[in-house]
Structure formats: structure tokens, C-alpha cells
Amino acid sequence: xxxxxxxxxxxxxxxxxxxxxxxxxxxxxxxxxxxxxxxxxxxxxxxxxxxxxxxxxxxxxxxxxxxxxxxxxxxxxxxxxxxxxxxxxxxxxxxxxxxxxxxxxxxxxxxxxxxxxxxxxxxxxxxxxxxxxxxxxxxxxxxxxxxxxxxxxxxxxxxxxxxxxxxxxxxxxxxxxxxxxxxxxxxxxxxxxxxxxxxxxxxxxxxxxxxxxxxxxxxxxxxxxxxxxxxx
Amino acid sequence: xxxxxxxxxxxxxxxxxxxxxxxxxxxxxxxxxxxxxxxxxxxxxxxxxxxxxxxxxxxxxxxxxxxxxxxxxxxxxxxxxxxxxxxxxxxxxxxxxxxxxxxxxxxxxxxxxxxxxxxxxxxxxxxxxxxxxxxxxxxxxxxxxxxxxxxxxxxxxxxxxxxxxxxxxxxxxxxxxxxxxxxxxxxxxxxxxxxxxxxxxxxxxxxxxxxxxxxxxxxxxxxxxxxxxxxx
DNA sequence: GGTGCCAAGATTGTCGACAATTTGAGAAAG
DNA sequence: CTTTCTCAAATTGTCGACAATCTTGGCACC
Numbered sequence: 001x002x003x004x005x006x007x008x009x010x011x012x013x014x015x016x017x018x019x020x021x022x023x024x025x026x027x028x029x030x031x032x033x034x035x036x037x038x039x040x041x042x043x044x045x046x047x048x049x050x051x052x053x054x055x056x057x058x059x060x061x062x063x064x065x066x067x068x069x070x071x072x073x074x075x076x077x078x079x080x081x082x083x084x085x086x087x088x089x090x091x092x093x094x095x096x097x098x099x100x101x102x103x104x105x106x107x108x109x110x111x112x113x114x115x116x117x118x119x120x121x122x123x124x125x126x127x128x129x130x131x132x133x134x135x136x137x138x139x140x141x142x143x144x145x146x147x148x149x150x151x152x153x154x155x156x157x158x159x160x161x162x163x164x165x166x167x168x169x170x171x172x173x174x175x176x177x178x179x180x181x182x183x184x185x186x187x188x189x190x191x192x193x194x195x196x197x198x199x200x201x202x203x204x205x206x207x208x209x210x211x212x213x214x215x216x217x218x219x220x221x222x223x224x225x226x227x228x229x230x231x232x
Numbered sequence: 233x234x235x236x237x238x239x240x241x242x243x244x245x246x247x248x249x250x251x252x253x254x255x256x257x258x259x260x261x262x263x264x265x266x267x268x269x270x271x272x273x274x275x276x277x278x279x280x281x282x283x284x285x286x287x288x289x290x291x292x293x294x295x296x297x298x299x300x301x302x303x304x305x306x307x308x309x310x311x312x313x314x315x316x317x318x319x320x321x322x323x324x325x326x327x328x329x330x331x332x333x334x335x336x337x338x339x340x341x342x343x344x345x346x347x348x349x350x351x352x353x354x355x356x357x358x359x360x361x362x363x364x365x366x367x368x369x370x371x372x373x374x375x376x377x378x379x380x381x382x383x384x385x386x387x388x389x390x391x392x393x394x395x396x397x398x399x400x401x402x403x404x405x406x407x408x409x410x411x412x413x414x415x416x417x418x419x420x421x422x423x424x425x426x427x428x429x430x431x432x433x434x435x436x437x438x439x440x441x442x443x444x445x446x447x448x449x450x451x452x453x454x455x456x457x458x459x460x461x462x463x464x
Numbered sequence: 465g466g467t468g469c470c471a472a473g474a475t476t477g478t479c480g481a482c483a484a485t486t487t488g489a490g491a492a493a494g
Numbered sequence: 495c496t497t498t499c500t501c502a503a504a505t506t507g508t509c510g511a512c513a514a515t516c517t518t519g520g521c522a523c524c
Contacts, residue, residue: 016310018308019308019309019476019477019478020447020477021478022308022479044505045505046504046505046506046515048479051430054478054479055478055480056479056480056506057289057477057479057480058479059276059291059475059510060293060506061293061296061477062477062509063299064293064296064300065300068296068297068300070392070395074249076250076254076485076506076507077250077251077484077485077486077505077506077507078485078487078505078506079485079486079505079506080506089391089392092390092391092393093392095335095390095393096332096335096392096393096396099327099331099332099334099335100331100332103327103328103331107327111485158324158327158328159322159324159328160302160321160324160325160328161328164328164396176277176471194251215472251506251507252507252508253507253508262470276475277475277476278474278475278476279511287508287509287510288476288509288510289478289507289509289510290507290508290509292476293475293507293508307475307514308477309476309477309514309516310476310515310516310517311475311476311516311517312476339524410507415472
């Protein structure tokens with residue numbers, strides 16, 4: 001578990017966390033995504049409320065939000081469990097992700113400004129240099145990849161799509177990646193794929209950008225799936 | 233407002249509504265979707281709690297769930313408003329819907345059993361007959377259309393996709409349709425489109441099914457958009 | 465007369481306690 | 495020994511009250 005230091009900045013930049021429920025929600029979400037609380041384990045409301053120094057009603061509220069993100073499952077009068085990461089669920093999530101990010105790409109090719117596109121290209125170059133220096137450190141794999149996808153989704157200018165992907169789906173995806181220990185040798189290949197995508201967007205070729213993104217995500221899924229099978 | 237009697241059965245068939253929060257949630261959702269409480273209006277927690285004969289904490293819980301469905305928007309220490317139905321938002325939602333239901337169609341062509349497909353074809357025939365008798369009554373437009381899409385989404389056998397579409401997106405879509413008074417002459421055309429889609433699925437032609445569904449949804453959006461523009 | 469500040473009212477966020485339901489261990493019957 | 499029933503302990507669902515925050519109307523000051 002060498003990559004637990006990846007920040008959430010790129011995922012929630014200006015999101016002001018004011019209320020107590022927000023704090024517990026963010027903290028508990030981090031704990032779940034990074035595996036501090038094991039997948040499939042039951043969540044005791046009184047215990048967690050005490051640990052976070054907060055009322056049970058407040059913690060319950062936070063659990064409701066986690067349920068909306070599909071990070072915990074809840075049954076009436078029974079309780080709350082952290083979701084279990086099954087291969088079947090991984091495939092389901094990635095199918096949805098491919099469809100939505102494909103759409104995001106097509107819209108980005110249509111709606112991003114030239115400046116935004118130039119910024120992403122600059123970002124990729126910066127990451128390339130950093131990566132050369134660090135010689136395969138896993139920085140790019142997590143934060144850089146996240147940043148790239150984040151900007152394209154934002155560039156779609158579709159707020160509904162943005163919320164769906166960033167607030168809901170991406171936490172689940174991060175959970176799979178972190179807990180499977182995704183720090184493999186896919187870095188350089190992913191980089192080339194990113195480059196091809198942004199080039200398609202620059203040429204305002206929405207269809208190609210969509211197709212490349214879907215393929216890119218498909219590769220990414222196969223990568224995680226292999227780790228899954230190797231893990232048992 | 234001649235079509236407020238459309239049931240929710242096809243959307244939540246066996247969903248047991250046991251707890252008080254569930255009841256308030258379902259009831260309040262219906263009120264919002266069908267326009268009993270105006271779009272954009274502010275929601276007073278004490279008032280609604282009294283009206284539904286329930287504690288404020290319970291009502292708050294229900295509001296949280298409505299927020300997760302994108303039916304209300306909430307700001308910390310300020311309050312809760314019913315979402316406003318803007319044309320921009322309609323387009324955003326329908327773009328997402330087209331991508332997701334397109335995926336559902338492709339998966340359905342791959343995963344539905346022959347029996348499930350036969351059942352949908354039988355359903356379409358039944359609706360065709362009923363429609364001939366009733367001569368353009370708006371029954372098919374709402375419940376029948378809902379049923380068709382519901383079965384295909386279910387037929388994708390992708391649970392995550394199912395939850396996303398049925399629990400979150402479809403309520404918003406229903407809200408647009410009900411409040412725009414969707415009972416136009418698109419019935420027969422929609423029927424033909426449904427027929428083409430199920431035929432493609434029967435032939436296990438996922439790509440065609442996906443394309444037809446995307447087009448079908450695109451038509452549907454244009455229809456609502458026209459009503460929007462005509463409304464002011 | 466307009467602008468900015470302040471206080472009172474109202475609304476939301478949080479808490480601890482009570483009620484309803486589930487669960488699990490142990491006793492009794494087969 | 496297995497099965498079923500019972501009851502108690504624990505857990506979840508719901509409530510009313512208190513604390514923190516925002517809103518609004520009025521007053522002083524420029």
C-alpha cells in the first residue's frame with residue numbers, strides 16, 4: 001500500500017467542507033476508499049460515532065451520503081456494510097464509466113476552449129518530464145491520471161455528467177485501484193493514450209476522442225481485472 | 233395535467249417501503265415530480281415535517297435522499313430548493329441518458345434471454361392493440377414507454393447501470409415529461425422505434441440496438457425541447 | 465436620501481434519549 | 495444431537511430540544 005498519499009484535491013478543489021456531517025463524510029470516505037476499514041465489513045453506528053467524536057444522528061447522515069456514492073450498502077433495521085469489491089461489480093462500474101467518459105470526451109471536443117486544451121497538453125508534458133526524472137515513480141499513475149480525466153470531464157461543460165462521474169463513480173474506481181495496488185507498468189502506455197485523446201480533442205474530432213477514451217478505459221479495466229485474477 | 237395517474241409500479245416493483253423515512257421520501261418525490269410543489273420553490277423543513285406528521289430529523293433524511301436523486305438542491309445553513317427545470321439541464325440529462333441507455337441496449341442484446349425478448353415483443357403487441365381501441369389515448373405514452381425502457385435496462389443485467397438510471401435519472405426525466413404535459417402525437421412514432429430496437433436486440437445486434445436507442449432518446453428530447461420553446 | 469451596521473427573528477445543524485426491530489444464546493422438546 | 499422457541503441484549507429508527515448560522519427589518523451615520 002505505497003500510494004495512499006494521493007490527494008483528493010483534483011477531485012474536490014474548492015468544495016468547502018464546513019459542516020460536521022461533511023467532515024465525517026469526507027474522512028470516512030477516505031478510510032473506506034483506502035481500505036482502512038475493510039471491504040464487506042459491518043459498520044457499527046455507535047462505535048464510529050464515538051471514534052469521530054460526533055453524534056449518532058450526524059454519523060447516520062454521513063452514512064446516507066456514502067450510500068448514495070455506492071460505497072456502503074444499507075438494509076433497514078439491519079445495518080450498514082462497506083461494499084465488497086467483486087470482479088463482476090468492477091466490470092459493471094467500468095462499463096458505465098466507459099460510456100460516460102466517452103460522452104464526456106465527445107462533448108469536450110465540442111465545448112473546450114483552445115486555452116483549456118493547451119493547458120492539458122502542457123500538463124501532459126510536465127508529467128512526462130517529471131516521470132523521466134523520477135524514473136517510473138507511481139506519481140503519474142494516480143494523481144496525474146486523475147487530473148487528466150478530471151479536466152476532460154470538466155471540459156464537457158455538462159454539469160450533470162460531471163457530478164455523476166466525480167462525486168459518485170470516481171470514488172468507487174479509486175477504491176478498486178488503491179486496494180488492488182495499482183502501480184503497475186502501464187504508466188507510459190497510458191501516457192501515450194492520453195496524448196492521442198487530447199490530440200483528437202484538439203482536432204475537434206469528437207467521435208475519435210470518444211472511441212479512444214472508451215478503449216483507454218477498457219485497457220485500464222483489463223489491467224485491474226488481471227490483478228484480481230492474480231490475487232487469488 | 234391529464235396524466236398524473238401514471239403509476240410507479242414499473243419503476244419500483246418490489247421495493248418494500250417500510251421505514252418512515254421511505255414513506256416521506258416516496259411521497260415527497262411524487263409531489264415534486266408531479267409538480268404539486270413548484271419547481272424552484274424553497275422547502276421549509278418545519279412546515280413539511282408538520283404536514284407529513286413526522287419529525288424534522290426524519291424529513292431531513294428524506295431530503296438528503298432527494299438531493300442524491302438531483303430533485304432538490306441544498307446549501308449548508310441556507311436550505312433546500314426544488315430543482316429548476318431549465319432547457320440547459322434538460323439537454324444535459326438527456327445526453328447522459330442517451331449514453332447510459334445506449335449502453336443498456338448493447339448489453340441487453342448480449343445478455344437478455346430469448347424469453348425476456350419474447351415478453352417485450354408481446355408487451356408491445358398488447359400496447360398496440362390497446363392503443364388502437366383507445367384511439368390515441370395517452371396511456372402508452374407514459375406507462376408503456378416507461379415499461380419498455382425499464383425492461384431493457386433490467387435486461388442489461390448490469391445492476392449498477394440499473395440503479396443509476398431507474399433510481400436517479402428517471403425521476404428527473406419523469407419530472408420534465410409530466411410538467412411539460414407530454415401527451416403529444418409522438419405515440420405511434422415512438423412505438424415503431426421501440427419495435428426496431430427490440431428487433432435489433434432479438435438479432436443480437438448490439439451496435440444497431442445502441443444506435444437506435446440513442447436516436448430514439450434524441451427524438452424524445454427534441455420533442456420536449458419544442459414544448460419548452462413553445463411554452464414561452 | 466442612501467448606505468452600512470446591529471439586533472431580533474427564523475431557519476438549519478447537532479445532540480442525547482426513547483421506541484421498535486433484529487439477532488443470538490440458551491433452554492426445552494423431539 | 496438436532497431443532498425450535500423464548501427472551502434478553504444490542505442495534506437501528508425516530509423524536510423533541512438546544513446551539514449555531516443566516517436573514518431581515520430598523521436605526522444610526524454619512
